[in-house]
Amino acid sequence: MNWLVELVLFILLLTTAVLALSVRDLLAAAAAATAFTFTMALLFVSMGAIDVGFTEAVVGAGIVGVYFIAAVFQTSRRTRD
Amino acid sequence: MIEFLHSYYAYWAIILLLVIGLYGMLVKTNLMKKVIGMIIFQNAIILLFVAAAFKWDATVPVLDPAYPSEDPVNYLNPLPHTLMLTAIVVGVAIVGVAFALLIAIYRNYGTLEEPVLMERMRSE
Amino acid sequence: MPLTETYSSSLPFWAVAVSLLAVPAILWSARKPNLREFWTLLAAAIKFGLVLALLPGAKEGRVAEFVLLEIAEGIELSLRADAFGMFFALIASGLWILTSFYSIGYMRGHHEKKQTRYFASFAVSLSATIGIAFSGNLLTFIIFYELLTLATYPLVIHSENREAIRAGRQYLAYALTAGLLMVAGAAWIYGTTGTLDFTPGGILEEGMLSAGGMRILFFMLMIGVGVKGGIMPLHSWLPNAMVAPTPVSALLHAVAVVKSGVFGVVRMAGFVFGPDVMAAYDLNTILAVFAGFTIIVASVIALRQENLKRRLAYSTVAHLSYIAMGAALLNSEGFTGGMLHISTHATMKITLFFCAGAIIVHAHKENVSDLDGLGRAMPWTFAAFTIGAMGLTGVPPVNGFLSKWFLCLGSIEAGQWLVLGVFLVSGLLNAAYLFPVVYRGFFRSSDKFRKLGEASPFMVVPLCATAVLSVVFCLFPNLFFGLFDLATAAVEGIMKAS
C-alpha cells in the first residue's frame, strides 16, 4: 500500500540530510535538519511505529528545532563550510 | 547478510544516512554542522531499529479484532519501538548538551569554525 | 647429611624486617644524629644476631622456612635460610656492622649532607640484601632485587651533582631493564614448570625447553643478575656509580649490591638451572666465556685507571667474575671457590675501600700518582692496603689465596686449562695494578705529607679490623661461625641433588 509513500519519504530524507550538511546559512541548515527529523517521524509512522513517530515529531523536530534556532542566534549564522 | 539487505531497500537508505551522518561529524569543520551530522547519524540508527521491527502485512501493536490476536505474526514487535522512544530522548539530551557547549565555545573564542578555533587556541 | 629438612621459623623474616623497621626510627630522629646512628647500629646488631641464631640449624642442613603470604597466584613470598643463603647473609649482615661504624666516621668527617636519607637507604638496602639471600623462590628474589635497586638509587645520586644524576639514570636503566628480563624469565619458568622454588640441583630439567629456548632463558636470567654482578659488557654503570658518590656507598657496592648480583649468578646456576642442565646445553661455557673475558679485560682497564677508587671499582668488576667463573666450572671445588670468594673478596675489597676513603677524607688525594710518600704519614692505612692487595693477588697468608686455591683446583678438576690460565694471568694483573700504590706510598719519598698524621681512629680501626680479619680468615677458615663448613655444606647440597 504505502511503499511508494515510503520511497518518497526516503528520498526526501536523503535530500534534507545532504542539504542540511551542505548549505552555508546555518539557519537554513537548521531548517533542513528539522525537515529531516520531521520526515523521519513520518517514516516511523508509516512503518507502524506510531508512538515513535509522534515522539520524534515533538521532541526531535520540535525541541531540537527550537534548540537550533536558539543556538544560531546565540552564535553565528554564516559558515564557510 | 546480503539477502538481509536485499530483502528490504530501507536498509540501503539507512546505510547511506549513516555514512552521511558520519561524514558530517568527522569531515565538516563547522561545529554546528557536526551536530547536524550527529542528529542524522542517531536518527539513522533509530530508523534501523524501527525498520528491523517492521513486517509487511502486519499491523501496529494494538489489539484489533480484525487480526487474530493469538498469532503474533500479525503484529509488529513493539519492543524496539518503546526502546527507541528512550533513544530519541537520549539523543535530544545529547544535542542539548552539544548546543550548550557550542555557545560556551562561541563565548570564549567567537567562532565555530574548527580551523580558526584551533588557531586561536594555539595562539593564546 | 639430610638435604631438605625444613622447619618453620619466623627468624628469617625478622632478619629481613629489622632494618626496614629501623627506617621510620631513623627518619623520625633526623634532627638528632646520635640517636639516628644508634638506631642504625642497633638494627645492625640485631640483624647480625638473628642471622647468627639461624646458623646452627643451617650447618646441620636444616633449613628455616618462613612463608609470609601468597604473593601471586600459586607463588608464595617465602624466605628460606638454606646454607648458601646463610653464607651470604652472614657476610652481609656482619659487614654491615663494620660499615655502619665506618660510615658514621666518614659522613661526619666529610660533613656530608642528607645523612638521614643516606642511613635510611642504607638500612633498606641491607633488608633487601638479606631478603635476596633468604629468598626461597625466584619471584621473592626478584622482589627483593628490585627493592635493592630502588634503595640504592638514593645512594648512587647522593651528591646530587650532574655526574651523580647521570650515573643514577644509567644505574636505573641498567638495573630496571635487568629486573624486567628476570621477570620475563621467571614467567617463562613458571609457565614451563609450574614452580619457582629454588631447588638444589635446579628447577629445570633437560628437555623441558628446546636448546635455543634454554639458552635464551639463560641469557635473560643471567643478564638480570649479571647487571648487578657487573659482568661485562653489563658493567659500565658500576664504575660510574662507584666514583660519583662517597666511597661509603662505593663500599656498599662492593658488598651488598654487586655481591647480590653474583650471589644471583650462583643461585641461578645451582638452584634454577642446575649443573646438569648447564652442562647439557653448554650454558656453563657461555658463562665462562663472559666471566673470563670480564676478568681479563676489567683487570687491564684497572691497570690504566689513575683515580684510586676507579681502579678499585674495575678490580671489583674483575673479581665478581671470579665468582661467576666458579659457578661455571660446575664441580664442587668450583662452587666452593666461588662462594668463598664472595666472602674473601668482601673483606679484602672493604679493606681497600676503607683505605681509599680514609685517604680521601684525610689527605684529600684521589689519584694514584699523588700518593707518593703518604704511607709514611699513614702507616696503618697503607699496611692494611698492602694486606688487601696481597689478598686480591692471591698471596697465601691472606684469605684471597683460599678462594683462588679452590677455584684453581676446580678448573684443574674440570680440565679447563684455559680457565686456570685466566686465573693465573689475572693474579699477575692484580699485582700490577695494586702494588704500585703500595710502592708509591711506602717507597717513594715526598715532603708533602710530613705534617700529616694518621686518619681518625673511627676509620683506622675498622680498616685494620677488616685487614686482620682477612688474614685470620685464611689461616682459620672455620673460626668465624664455621663459614667454610657452611660453604661446603651448601655446595654438597647442589652437587648431591644433581
Added chain:
Amino acid sequence: MEAWVHLAVAILLPAFFGALVAVIFPARWRNAPWVTAVITSGLAFAASVAGLVYTASRGEVRYYLGGWEPPMGIELVMDPLSAFFCAVVTGMAFFVFIHGKTVVPRETPGKEAAFYSTALLLVGGLLGIVLTGDLFNLYVFLEISSLAGYALVAIGDRRAPFSAFRYLILGTIGASFYLLGVAFIAMETGSFNMGDVARVVPALGDSAPATVGLILIVFGIGLKMALFPMHGWLSDAYTYATSTSTAIIAPIGTKVAAYVLLRGCFYMFDPDFVREGIPLTTIIGYLGAVGIIWGSVLAIAQSDLKRMLAFSSVSQVGYIALGVGLASPLGMIGAVLHTLNHAVMKACLFLVNTNILSRFGHTDIRRFDRTFRIRMPWTMAAFTLAAISMIGLPPTAGFFSKWYLVLGSWENANYVFLGVILVSSLLNVVYFFRVLEKIYLRTDGEPYDEKNEREDAAVEREESPASMLFPTVFLAASLLVLGLANAFIVTYFIRPMIPSGL
C-alpha cells in the same frame, strides 16, 4: 537470599538518589552537596563490597526491576565481574569525593551542588552500565554517564568546552556504534537480554549479523575506552577539565568501557569463537599493544603533569586491552587486576596533581623543583609510590597485573606482547623518574653546600589540608596492600568470574 537480591539496587540507587539530593540544599549550606556525595558514594561502596563478597562465595544475583522478568523487563545482574567493577567505581568515587571538600569550591565556586550532582550522575551511569543485564539499557546508562562526563569535562579553563565538544562528538559516535551493534545482535537473536543472547549465540554458529554486531560494539566501546587509535579525545578532555573532574573521570571512565569489552567478548559470545572465528580479541590486543607504546612515548613528550598523566592513561588502557587480547584466563586476570590497580594508581596520581595545582598554581614539570618535597612531603611520597607502581616494580600493585600479563603472554607464546610490556615499563621509568628527579634532587648541577642547605631549611612545610591528604595517601598506601594481597584478590574475586568457555 531474598534480602541479598536487593544488593544490586542498593549499589545503584544511592548514586542517582544523591544526584537529586545534592541540588536541593539551600546555597548557604555550603558543605551539604559534598556531604551528600561522600555519604551516597560511601553507601554505594559499602554495598559494592558486600556484593563482591557475596557473589564471590555464592554466585550471581539477579534483580528484576519492578518485578518484571526478562525479556520484557530489565534485570540487574550482579555477578563477580560486575560486583568487582562496581567496587572499583564506587571506591574511587568515594575517595575522590572526600578529596573534593576544599578543591571543588575553589575550582567551581558557587556550583558545588551542580558539580557533585553531575559527578554522582556519572557514577550512577557507570554503575548502571556495569550492573544491567540488558543491552539497550546499557546504552541508556552509557549515555547518562557520557552526558555527565561531557558536562564535567566542560567545566575547566577556556579550552575546556571545545575539548568537551570533541569528546561529545566522538563519544556519541562510539555510543551510536554500540547501539548499531546492539541492533544487529537483537535482530539476530530476538532479545536484548544479555543472558538470552549468550544462550542463543552459540546455537547460531557462524552468524554474520551477530558477528558484525559484536564488531560494531567493540568499535564503539573502543572509542569510549580510548583504545588506540581512537584515543585522540582523551588527552585534551583530561587536560583542560578542572583537576577534580579529571580525577573522577580518569580512573573509572575508561575502565567501565573495558568492562563492556570483557562482557561482550567473553560472556555474551563464545570466547573461542571470538578468538578463532573472528580474530577480534587478537586485534584488540595488538591495538592495545600499540597504544601502550604510543601513549608512553607521547607521555614522555609532555611538559605538563596532567597531560602526561592523560597520555599515560592511554598507555595503561592498552594493558587492559592487551589482557583481553590474550583471551586466556591469565590474560583476563591481568586485565581485571590491572583495571583495579590502574584505577587506584591513576586516582592517586590525579589527586596528587590536584594537590600540586592547588598549592603551587601550576603543574608544569619544568618548573618543579626540590622545594616541592619539602613543602608537601606526604603528597610527594604518595606520588613516588604511585609512580613506582605505574612503572611496575614489586611489591606494589602495578607489578602483579603485569606479572599475570607476562605469564599470559608466555602461555600464548605471544612474544610481541611480552616485548611491549617490558619496553613500556622502561618508558614509564623515563617519564616518572623525570618528575621524581625534579622533585627530590637538585638539578641545577651546583654542589651541595651550606648556602643552599640554609635555603632548603627556610622553606616551610605547607601540606594540603587533611581532607585532601587523607585520600591521596590512603590510595597510595593501598597500592602496597593491593600488591601484597593480589593473590587473595585473584583467588577469591577474579577466578570465580572467569567464564567457563575461556
